[in-house]
Amino acid sequence: MIPELGHFALIIALLLALTQAILPLIGAQRGNLTLMAVARPAAQGQFVFVALAFGCLAWSFLHNDFSVENVARNSFSQLPEIYRFTATWGSHEGSMLLWALILGFWTTAVSVFSRHLPDDMVARVIGIMGLVSTGFLAFLLTTSNPFLRLLPAAADGRDMNPLLQDPGMVIHPPMLYMGYVGFSVAFAFAIAALLSGRLDAAWARWSRPWTTVAWAFLTLGIALGSWWAYNELGWGGWWFWDPTENASFMPWIAGTALIHSLAVTEKRGAFKAWTVLLALTAFSLSLLGTFLVRSGVLSSVHAFATDPARGAFILGFLVVVIGGSLALFAWRAPRMLTGGAFNWFSREAMLLANNVILLAAMGSVLLGTLYPLLMDALGMGKISVGPPYFNAVFVPLMAPALFLMGVGPLTRWKESSLPDMVTRLKWALAIAVATGLLLPLTLKGFNPWATLGFTLAVWITLTVLIGFRERLKTGARLTRLPRAFWGMQLAHLGLAWGVAGITLVANYQEERDVRMNVGDHTTMAGYTFTFQGTTERMGPNYRAARGTVEVSRDGKKLFTLHPEKRIYNASGMPMTEAAIHPNFFRDVYVALGEPLDEEAKSWAVRVFHKPFINWLWIGGLMLVIGGFLAASDRRYRIAVKAAAPAGAAAQGA
Amino acid sequence: MKRWLPLILFFVLVGFFAKGLFLNPREVPSPFIGKPAPAFTLPLVGQPDKTFSPADMKGRVWLLNVWAPWCVSCRQEHPVLMGLAQSQSAPIVGLNWKDKEREAAQLLGQHGSPYHAVPDDLSGRVGIDYGVTGTPETYVIDKTGVIRMKHVGPIDPEVWKKKFEPKLKELGA
Numbered sequence A: 001m002i003p004e005l006g007h008f009a010l011i012i013a014l015l016l017a018l019t020q021a022i023l024p025l026i027g028a029q030r031g032n033l034t035l036m037a038v039a040r041p042a043a044q045g046q047f048v049f050v051a052l053a054f055g056c057l058a059w060s061f062l063h064n065d066f067s068v069e070n071v072a073r074n075s076f077s078q079l080p081e082i083y084r085f086t087a088t089w090g091s092h093e094g095s096m097l098l099w100a101l102i103l104g105f106w107t108t109a110v111s112v113f114s115r116h117l118p119d120d121m122v123a124r125v126i127g128i129m130g131l132v133s134t135g136f137l138a139f140l141l142t143t144s145n146p147f148l149r150l151l152p153a154a155a156d157g158r159d160m161n162p163l164l165q166d167p168g169m170v171i172h173p174p175m176l177y178m179g180y181v182g183f184s185v186a187f188a189f190a191i192a193a194l195l196s197g198r199l200d201a202a203w204a205r206w207s208r209p210w211t212t213v214a215w216a217f218l219t220l221g222i223a224l225g226s227w228w229a230y231n232e233l234g235w236g237g238w239w240f241w242d243p244t245e246n247a248s249f250m251p252w253i254a255g256t257a258l259i260h261s262l263a264v265t266e267k268r269g270a271f272k273a274w275t276v277l278l279a280l281t282a283f284s285l286s287l288l289g290t291f292l293v294r295s296g297v298l299s300s301v302h303a304f305a306t307d308p309a310r311g312a313f314i315l316g317f318l319v320v321v322i323g324g325s326l327a328l329f330a331w332r333a334p335r336m337l338t339g340g341a342f343n344w345f346s347r348e349a350m351l352l353a354n355n356v357i358l359l360a361a362m363g364s365v366l367l368g369t370l371y372p373l374l375m376d377a378l379g380m381g382k383i384s385v386g387p388p389y390f391n392a393v394f395v396p397l398m399a400p401a402l403f404l405m406g407v408g409p410l411t412r413w414k415e416s417s418l419p420d421m422v423t424r425l426k427w428a429l430a431i432a433v434a435t436g437l438l439l440p441l442t443l444k445g446f447n448p449w450a451t452l453g454f455t456l457a458v459w460i461t462l463t464v465l466i467g468f469r470e471r472l473k474t475g476a477r478l479t480r481l482p483r484a485f486w487g488m489q490l491a492h493l494g495l496a497w498g499v500a501g502i503t504l505v506a507n508y509q510e511e512r513d514v515r516m517n518v519g520d521h522t523t524m525a526g527y528t529f530t531f532q533g534t535t536e537r538m539g540p541n542y543r544a545a546r547g548t549v550e551v552s553r554d555g556k557k558l559f560t561l562h563p564e565k566r567i568y569n570a571s572g573m574p575m576t577e578a579a580i581h582p583n584f585f586r587d588v589y590v591a592l593g594e595p596l597d598e599e600a601k602s603w604a605v606r607v608f609h610k611p612f613i614n615w616l617w618i619g620g621l622m623l624v625i626g627g628f629l630a631a632s633d634r635r636y637r638i639a640v641k642a643a644a645p646a647g648a649a650a651q652g653a
Numbered sequence B: 001m002k003r004w005l006p007l008i009l010f011f012v013l014v015g016f017f018a019k020g021l022f023l024n025p026r027e028v029p030s031p032f033i034g035k036p037a038p039a040f041t042l043p044l045v046g047q048p049d050k051t052f053s054p055a056d057m058k059g060r061v062w063l064l065n066v067w068a069p070w071c072v073s074c075r076q077e078h079p080v081l082m083g084l085a086q087s088q089s090a091p092i093v094g095l096n097w098k099d100k101e102r103e104a105a106q107l108l109g110q111h112g113s114p115y116h117a118v119p120d121d122l123s124g125r126v127g128i129d130y131g132v133t134g135t136p137e138t139y140v141i142d143k144t145g146v147i148r149m150k151h152v153g154p155i156d157p158e159v160w161k162k163k164f165e166p167k168l169k170e171l172g173a
Helices: A002-030 A039-062 A069-074 A081-089 A092-112 A119-143 A167-196 A201-232 A243-268 A272-295 A308-335 A347-377 A387-410 A418-443 A448-473 A483-508 A614-631 B002-020 B072-087 B104-111 B125-129 B157-171
Strands: A510-516 A521-524 A527-538 A542-553 A556-561 A564-568 A574-577 A579-582 A586-595 A603-611 B042-044 B047-052 B062-067 B092-097 B137-141 B147-152
Touching: A002 A039, A002 A092, A002 A119, A002 A167, A039 A069, A039 A081, A039 A092, A039 A119, A069 A092, A081 A092, A081 A167, A092 A119, A092 A167, A092 A272, A119 A167, A119 A308, A167 A201, A167 A243, A167 A272, A167 A308, A201 A243, A201 A272, A201 A614, A243 A272, A243 A347, A272 A308, A272 A347, A272 B002, A308 B002, A347 A387, A347 B002, A387 A418, A387 A448, A387 A483, A418 A448, A448 A483, A483 A603, A483 A614, A510 A521, A521 A603, A527 A586, A527 A603, A542 A579, A542 A586, A542 A603, A556 A579, A564 A586, A574 A586, B062 B072, B072 B092, B072 B157, B092 B125, B137 B157, B147 B157
Parallel strands: B062 B092
Antiparallel strands: A510 A603, A521 A527, A527 A542, A542 A556, A542 A564, A564 A574, A579 A586, A586 A603, B042 B047, B062 B137, B137 B147
């Protein structure tokens, strides 16, 4: 009964989405206020019914209703309750329903926080989001219905993929989707502006907080995904350039470029066409990511849906949404007037350079991700593109962007003086380069990559401090600085922090694979690891060999780690559960490999010493907080009716 | 013209995606195709005193299906193989791969065996010789003992009709 209720709610939601799409858009075109007024209630109603459908599915999972095929395939009676709940979006169907739910959430948020916007703008934005929603709900109902019954019911489920049974996976997908789908707001604003022909500073100002919040969620989602991979995959890596990761990273880069470009459009009225194109690109890449992961065109850990019917539907949907919006852009672009002129050395120029570099970096990731597909489609053989390509192309591309990141916020709009800038920054540059050169010498000798990483991290940190000092010199008080400024500085500092962490862990980590018998020990980075054997342990839905590894330093016992090798009952899948002892300066990481003899006395054990790896997540968290802080700036909360560019005041860009 | 560029680029990508939908990214051409099937001699599951060797099949077109009791996709494939065994199009040899829990005999007893023989590759060594990347994988081997085709992933009725039937016909099974 409950699953049928969910199915029915989904059908009503589709009808409401159609209403939400068609009537307000017609109303906005004809200037009919009654039709435009349909937008808000239709959007909110749609959200209620999608939420109802989602609730019904979650109920079926929590109550182990194995007569629902999706539950039988993706859950298991012994699965702990929290994972039974997250299994709701662990499958293809469920994750698409989560997509639709979050889209409904964002649309409802727009309908609530848009009181000060013109009616036709609101009607268009909500209408466009309704179109997107229609596509997703139709996709769910026609090819990916999560409520299909299985008759006769299965006795028990096949269990959730053990890889997904991790605390990180509980919130990673919702956060990631909050980001992906959040870009639909910026997208809808851009389309609405193209349709109405009103591409002005007010439009950029409305888009900015939405874009920044979506970007912050996406950042959080990616950081959680990386943290999950580090904890769960047992290889000690935190980023694999896997197609699924790239699918989330590309919209992130485009979104980063968009945030910066929107700043220029708002303050100076420049880069309009470019900003619109970025808004379309960011959301298009989100959709593309969904397509790549869900259609099975690229194989990957997550690509569990390999059904051409689904792929064909999403591809058709992409053609309509992306193709349609790019065609609209091409048609309307000539009407966009470019804003004020600027000098080659100005904040506009710096942000333009940042945008070009970011887009080039995004293009390099896109090329690497799609290259195997392109070669295969051209009949030129099967190849795969791995980390060596991405590291070789991406890192050198990002280095100049990070350097400019230090300069950009300190330059003035319109025109800035280069000699003056040199005077202000020469000490920062000297200290950064000196640290970059000297620090590796004190560690393990000269290393160009470490030098580059340290120099950039110190450079950004110092320029952020200079930014604060120069603001304070003009008489502003620390607490009175706008949140947008704080947000920007915090995010930039977070990136510096992350770069420092990446540099340290990439260049100075130690790793060892050893065969260990009970009582054997190995020493690494000053720590002595003593293997004390394994014991059998029964988990709720798995059995595990639980290892005990004692870690000591200079003969003093520090702590004990318990890595596990699990076999999941329903699927029989083996899983490595690494044991990690973290602190601010390093992680000690132990993973069990395979037993090397019949009695499981001797094991292949992998030990890592990972210096400063946690700085990565700390830096990521600072990016997220910075984003939310910037989006909560006071000037977004006061009603903006007229299109009034805020002049050249050096606000946080 | 410049403003149409994003749209044009996008449609080029769409062309590739449309093509990509009908390609299988997991399917890697096996270097073993056209080469003689590597020789081995392994004990049979449940009858350790008897052995199986590819040489036993000389003169027949046969299928080597690599499976394991712990493999979920293999269970999905099992009913399809049962149907094929009944139609007697070609004998299927089920290489039991890395079955450390020793569950194969019990499982086949319970659900029925589609196999002509079930050699037991406990160490996984034979799997390595054949370039097995995962289970299930199925090799088509001709009358002279040469590997003629390899399929990665479970066999479903459609795959059977499109890939296996024409190949078997060509080889005169």
